[in-house]
Amino acid sequence: MFDSGSREDDEGSETGNGFSKRWGWWNTLDNLTNSRIDKWDEILNWDVTKALNIVAYYSDKQKMEQQVHREMRQKYKHR
Numbered sequence: 001m002f003d004s005g006s007r008e009d010d011e012g013s014e015t016g017n018g019f020s021k022r023w024g025w026w027n028t029l030d031n032l033t034n035s036r037i038d039k040w041d042e043i044l045n046w047d048v049t050k051a052l053n054i055v056a057y058y059s060d061k062q063k064m065e066q067q068v069h070r071e072m073r074q075k076y077k078h079r
Helices: 019-023 025-032 037-044 048-077
Strands: none
Touching: 019 037, 025 037, 025 048
């Protein structure tokens, strides 16, 4: 959703192709609003503490999900 958590992804070796680096907060807004541009003003009007806590939560959640995915891939790779 936010940062891929992997420099390799963001630099283009896998799926990121530098997208997060290039689009930064635009990508974050798009994700927070499920690609509904008409909701961007609502997000932009949040107070900073709320916005940063929500972004941190989703970032941590994404990293955890990616770690689980990597572990599952490794588990089945050795079969």
